[in-house]
Amino acid sequence: MAANALSRRSGAQNLQSGSLWRAFPQGLVAKIDGILSVKCETKPSIAIAGGGLMGRLLAWRLSLQDFDISLYEAGDLSTPSGACWAAAGMISPLSELVHSEREIYVLGVQSLELWPGWAEQLEAQSGRSVQFRSLGSVLVAHGQDKSELLQFQRELRGKLNGDISACVQPLGADELRQLEPALENFEQGLYLRGEGDINNRRLLPILLNVLRQQGVSLKERTPVSCHGYQLEHAEGRARFDCVIDCRGLGAREQIQGLRGVRGEVLVVQTREVALQRPVRLLHPRYKLYAVPRGDGHTVIGATEIESEDMSPISVRSTMELSSALYSLHPAFAEARIVETRVNCRPATMDNLPYVHCEPGLVRVNGLHRHGYLLAPALVANIEKLVTEQVLQVA
Amino acid sequence: MNEQLSLYGKTFTSRLLVGTALYPSPAVMRQSVAASGAEIITLSLRRQSPDQQQGKILWDYIRESGCQLLPNTAGCKTPREAIALAEMSREIFQTDWLKLEVIGDDYNLQPDPYGLIEAARELVGRGFKVLPYCTDDLVVCRKLLDVGCEVLMPWGAPIGTGQGLLNRYNLQTLRERLADVPLIIDAGIGAPSQAAEAMEMGFDAVLLNTAIAKAQNPALMAQSFKLAVEAGRNACVAGLMVKRQTASPSTPTLDMPFWQQVDKVPQD
Numbered sequence: 064m065a066a067n068a069l070s071r072r073s074g075a076q077n078l079q080s081g082s083l084w085r086a087f088p089q090g091l092v093a094k095i096d097g098i099l100s101v102k103c104e105t106k107p108s109i110a111i112a113g114g115g116l117m118g119r120l121l122a123w124r125l126s127l128q129d130f131d132i133s134l135y136e137a138g139d140l141s142t143p144s145g146a147c148w149a150a151a152g153m154i155s156p157l158s159e160l161v162h163s164e165r166e167i168y169v170l171g172v173q174s175l176e177l178w179p180g181w182a183e184q185l186e187a188q189s190g191r192s193v194q195f196r197s198l199g200s201v202l203v204a205h206g207q208d209k210s211e212l213l214q215f216q217r218e219l220r221g222k223l224n225g226d227i228s229a230c231v232q233p234l235g236a237d238e239l240r241q242l243e244p245a246l247e248n249f250e251q252g253l254y255l256r257g258e259g260d261i262n263n264r265r266l267l268p269i270l271l272n273v274l275r276q277q278g279v280s281l282k283e284r285t286p287v288s289c290h291g292y293q294l295e296h297a298e299g300r301a302r303f304d305c306v307i308d309c310r311g312l313g314a315r316e317q318i319q320g321l322r323g324v325r326g327e328v329l330v331v332q333t334r335e336v337a338l339q340r341p342v343r344l345l346h347p348r349y350k351l352y353a354v355p356r357g358d359g360h361t362v363i364g365a366t367e368i369e370s371e372d373m374s375p376i377s378v379r380s381t382m383e384l385s386s387a388l389y390s391l392h393p394a395f396a397e398a399r400i401v402e403t404r405v406n407c408r409p410a411t412m413d414n415l416p417y418v419h420c421e422p423g424l425v426r427v428n429g430l431h432r433h434g435y436l437l438a439p440a441l442v443a444n445i446e447k448l449v450t451e452q453v454l455q456v457a
Numbered sequence: 458m459n460e461q462l463s464l465y466g467k468t469f470t471s472r473l474l475v476g477t478a479l480y481p482s483p484a485v486m487r488q489s490v491a492a493s494g495a496e497i498i499t500l501s502l503r504r505q506s507p508d509q510q511q512g513k514i515l516w517d518y519i520r521e522s523g524c525q526l527l528p529n530t531a532g533c534k535t536p537r538e539a540i541a542l543a544e545m546s547r548e549i550f551q552t553d554w555l556k557l558e559v560i561g562d563d564y565n566l567q568p569d570p571y572g573l574i575e576a577a578r579e580l581v582g583r584g585f586k587v588l589p590y591c592t593d594d595l596v597v598c599r600k601l602l603d604v605g606c607e608v609l610m611p612w613g614a615p616i617g618t619g620q621g622l623l624n625r626y627n628l629q630t631l632r633e634r635l636a637d638v639p640l641i642i643d644a645g646i647g648a649p650s651q652a653a654e655a656m657e658m659g660f661d662a663v664l665l666n667t668a669i670a671k672a673q674n675p676a677l678m679a680q681s682f683k684l685a686v687e688a689g690r691n692a693c694v695a696g697l698m699v700k701r702q703t704a705s706p707s708t709p710t711l712d713m714p715f716w717q718q719v720d721k722v723p724q725d
Contacts (some may be wrong), residue, residue, distance in 0.1 A: 162481060163481055163482075164481065164482075218673060221673045222673065320514070320518075321514075322514040322515055323511075347617055348617070368504050369512050369515050370504070370509075370511040370512040371511040371512070371514070372509060372511040372512075377504070379504070410482075412482065412483045412484045412487075412518060413482045413483075413484035413485070414481060414482035414483075414484075415482070
């Protein structure tokens with residue numbers, strides 16, 4: 064009954080308010096009944112639709128328990144088609160808080176606590192590193208835009224209700240140079256302690272390998288639609304004890320108000336200049352981040368355009384991103400653009416994640432620009448929710 | 458006494474126009490538009506590949522606010538670009554209202570007066586109801602009227618700066634010399650007090666976006682601007698007092714000896 068009440072509240076008609084995920088931090092998940100119908104003697108079966116970051120992480124976490132997991136993906140699993148593959152993999156609850164609601168921060172902090180352990184576990188299972196770092200991040204602004212640094216601190220103080228000295232350290236020129244020798248054109252900046260990033264181009268293939276090891280049944284090029292206890296695909300319907308829908312924009316038909324927000328990313332390579340950690344440039348109109356990856360690569364992004372447009376990167380965006388990068392250090396002018404990435408972030412109208420539960424079905428979507436920031440917290444909560452149901456029934 | 462705002466034959470109760478960009482989310486945008494009481498809202502198509510209609514979900518969401526839509530040509534640098542985007546906007550949003558922007562400088566997004574007049578002439582000819590975003594130059598404003606604009610939107614300060622009314626002399630001149638033309642202060646307004654000031658000076662309305670969208674509580678800021686615009690308008694209609702050099706007590710201080718009263722007069 065509680066499940067029905069909650070699913071009405073968080074139903075597809077009402078994406079703006081009362082999405083179930085809000086209940087997660089308060090631990091209300093245990094009150095939802097009837098998600099699973101476990102009556103069988105065999106292992107409970109769970110179908111996960113969508114092989115992006117959410118789908119893979121969920122499949123991995125649940126495969127560590129006594130479940131029979133099937134992962135369905137409409138495209139190829141070797142090159143994920145979603146936003147997770149285009150992303151830069153930043154895990155930055157403080158930087159993001161300024162452009163988003165406090166709930167994003169709360170979930171982000173939970174994720175930051177989970178990532179190091181998960182990264183270690185994945186490395187142990189796969190023998191390969193996912194390159195998780197928590198070296199903090201640096202924010203800079205040019206002289207004429209230095210009010211942006213003040214504005215950032217003011218907004219952060221407002222959103223966190225008070226003292227931010229524990230997590231934000233203003234940097235003078237010398238301190239800035241110590242942290243980031245390349246940023247010699249800047250006189251001041253901010254250091255955000257504890258923020259992290261992960262190399263998504265390693266993480267996602269590693270997750271796939273681990274899923275194979277764990278015996279997860281992988282079904283590529285199989286578009287599905289999700290319903291309570293069942294999946295529908297070209298060949299018919301399949302029954303499961305629980306279905307988890309993580310299809311991102313693929314779930315558009317079943318989640319009203321879901322929209323794609325275009326993001327464009329450049330990857331450049333140079334030996335001449337190197338950053339140590341994610342750096343953000345504050346500017347009145349553009350948002351730029353630069354995330355160093357191995358082998359002289361830097362991922363820079365990201366535009367945010369209100370359009371579900373998957374066409375290649377525009378000249379304008381290329382110019383904006385590259386000129387902002389050039390302004391970080393002139394040596395970037397000779398860097399080579401080795402890759403451009405375009406994708407659309409799935410988002411709800413309140414730009415908050417959407418989690419909806421009904422008997423036999425969990426839908427999670429709308430991670431927007433916060434995939435790596437939110438996924439572990441959401442996964443952990445859904446994992447707990449699904450597992451508790453099983454224990455209850457058992 | 459406080460008559461309604463009349464633009465291109467349509468009347469409005471609210472004298473605050475707001476933009477729909479830069480909000481933390483579409484939901485916050487719509488709450489803020491509601492809190493502002495605005496009946497006219499601007500929206501931009503520039504980077505959203507309008508020909509493919511891929512931003513449709515959001516456009517429909519904005520349309521549901523029930524406001525008069527005022528599509529803009531933000532980011533266009535030539536008359537040709539602006540005209541093409543205007544035609545596309547008219548088709549998609551089914552309105553011939555247009556906030557015309559032709560930008561001449563990238564950094565402060567200053568209007569290009571020559572391109573603006575050229576584009577305005579063409580668009581008026583094509584039946585658009587053009588509301589041009591212009592500088593506070595009297596001659597430019599006159600030329601825009603000459604080519605058929607019925608409403609002008611001079612800037613207070615460059616877009617997004619929040620600097621308020623930077624050139625009061627020019628703005629006052631516009632108000633006095635173009636007494637019968639609806640003038641809307643567009644851009645540069647950062648605080649409700651600045652919006653109130655524009656209304657006190659006799660401007661017909663105020664258009665803004667950043668100051669609301671970037672506030673920590675956009676809906677509350679929207680409401681603040683609503684009140685400020687109303688207060689400024691009412692003050693203008695009520696008739697502001699003329700500033701005086703000396704302080705004069707509003708109640709006579711009969712019990713105070715006259716030599717002490719003299720001491721109270723500012724010495725400069």
